[in-house]
């Protein structure tokens with residue numbers, strides 16, 4: 554795993570070698586995402602995250618896509634793929650995607666007649 558401050562903006566050949574959501578899903582890993590500001594950490598299934606962000610991507614692109622649910626910021630997110638052993642899986646709490654709702658939001662403007 555590269556250094557935590559690495560943003561994954563390197564040569565495409567090197568970037569293609571970084572682990573992606575599909576790799577993590579195939580390895581039985583979880584996505585561990587947390588906000589350094591709010592000190593909240595959640596575990597997600599990679600397939601759920603892939604549905605939410607709209608495609609397969611490596612772990613450093615995920616930092617830019619995920620947003621903290623408490624403070625709404627993206628810049629403090631820490632995202633990694635985490636492997637758990639069999640005995641660690643007992644009682645593990647993960648966030649499961651239930652549904653994606655599309656919100657209908659009216660946009661108004663003033664118009665002079």
Ligand SMILES: [Zn+2]
Nearest residue numbers: 588591621624
């Ligand atoms: Zn936060």
